[in-house]
Amino acid sequence: MYVVERVARGHRYLYLVESVREGKTVRQRTIKALGRKDVLAASGELDRLAASIARHAERSVILSDIDAGRIAARRIGGPLLFGRLWQRLGVDAVLEEVLEGRQFGFAVERAVFVATLHRLFVSGSDRACLDWMESYAIDGSEDLALHHFYRAMAWLGEEIEEKAEGGLAPRCVKDVIEEKLFDRRRDLFTDLSLVFMDTTSLSFYGAGGDTLGRRGHSKDHRPELAQLILAVVIDAQGRPICTEMVPGNTADVKVLMPIVTRLRTRFGITRSCVVADRGMISADTIAALEELGMEYILGARERTSSVIREVVLNDTAPMVPLVLERQAGDTQLWVK
Known part of the structure; x- marks a missing residue:
């Protein structure tokens, strides 16, 4: 059985019908004339009839309460x-x-x-x-x-130290949580022999951020907004270790050493290899890493000079020794 709609004398009527076979043909047999469609809809009789039938059905449900705001779908x-x-x-x-x-x-x-x-x-x-x-x-x-x-x-963000060295944000509750999370997964074989670090800028609207909010080179292309620099440090398995924040006008090259120093203090690192991109490489940074006895892998810009073309790019060895002449003295690197 099903409901059909028929037009008569300019009005639409609903009928409850069923299909019956007579010989080789199938025709509709009217069981009940339900009435004019507009009258049934206005009176609510049609909805009540549908709800009454649905109570006896195993695979049908009336969802009218959703439109009325009494039922809401929530994601889980x-x-x-x-x-x-x-x-x-x-x-x-x-x-x-x-x-x-x-x-x-x-x-x-x-x-x-x-x-x-x-x-x-x-x-x-x-x-x-x-x-x-x-x-x-x-x-x-x-x-x-x-x-x-x-x-x-x-x-x-509640501060637990008044001032931090190297321009970093003061220690806060967030730092304590990071350290405790690291301690939970730390065991006899856990170390930070290899850590990766990168930075990004985060711009923000409105007041606040007096300590860190500065205008600088915006990586999200919003130079008119105040921003801070966020540095993220992860271990060799890709698990976050910590984050650090510095004022938004700090160049990447000045971020690495303060974070390395704080990592040694916060997590008791005795030996580690720091991996960072080319924006953090400088003679001062390399000299400071050498002084601390830290191993490092720093990205270098691919220069058009004959030194890079002939010494590095044309050599198929995994690592190539290279001495770069600088005003502060020669710097010996292994490059690839």
């Missing part, structure tokens, strides 16, 4: 996947450990998780995060309000 995949990773890395446990003794009056760990998830998916402000959160089913986030996100982010 992202929170489940990254929630499991969050727990495996021990981020939730470390946050609760650092929060011990603090009375915030709301679930700070949940606010940090939601903010992290938001930045992984779409990024944006804390206000945008609050709206985005409504489309996702995230355990423990039901009571979070906008000011909770503001307070959680302020706590992560």
Whole structure:
């Protein structure tokens, strides 16, 4: 059985019919005239009839409550996947450990998780995060309000040292969390014999950022905005170790050494090889790395001089010794 629509005297009527076979032909047999379509729709009789029939069906459901706003579809995949990773890395446990003794009056760990998830998916402000959160089913986030996100982010940036050396941002709660996460996965065979570092610029709107916010070379092509330089350090397995921030007008070449020095202090590094791109190479940087006894792999610009063409590019060996003459003295490198 099914419903058909027929036009008569300028009006549309609905009929409940069924198909019946008579000999070799199939025809429609009217079971019930339901009435004028517009009248049935206006009175709600059609919806009530459909809902009544759906109650007795095994594979049909009426979703009218969605249009009325009483039912909302919420996504669960992202929170489940990254929630499991969050727990495996021990981020939730470390946050609760650092929060011990603090009375915030709301679930700070949940606010940090939601903010992290938001930045992984779409990024944006804390206000945008609050709206985005409504489309996702995230355990423990039901009571979070906008000011909770503001307070959680302020706590992560809460300074625990007045001033840092080398132009780096002062140590804050975020640094303590990074160190505790590293300690959780550290064992007898864990080392930082090879670390990779790169930088990017992050521009921002509005007030604030008086310490780090400066105008400089913008990698996201927004030179009119204040920015900071974010340096990310990862280990040989691609796992993040830490991040550091410096004022936005700091050249890449001046970033490497302060971070190397702080890495040795924060994580007890005795031997390590630093890998960085060509923007961080300079005679002073190389001399400082040599003085610290640090191994390094630094990218070098491919020059058009005969030294590079004939000595380096034409040699098939994995590494080629090269001495570059500089005003401060010769620098001996292994290049490829």
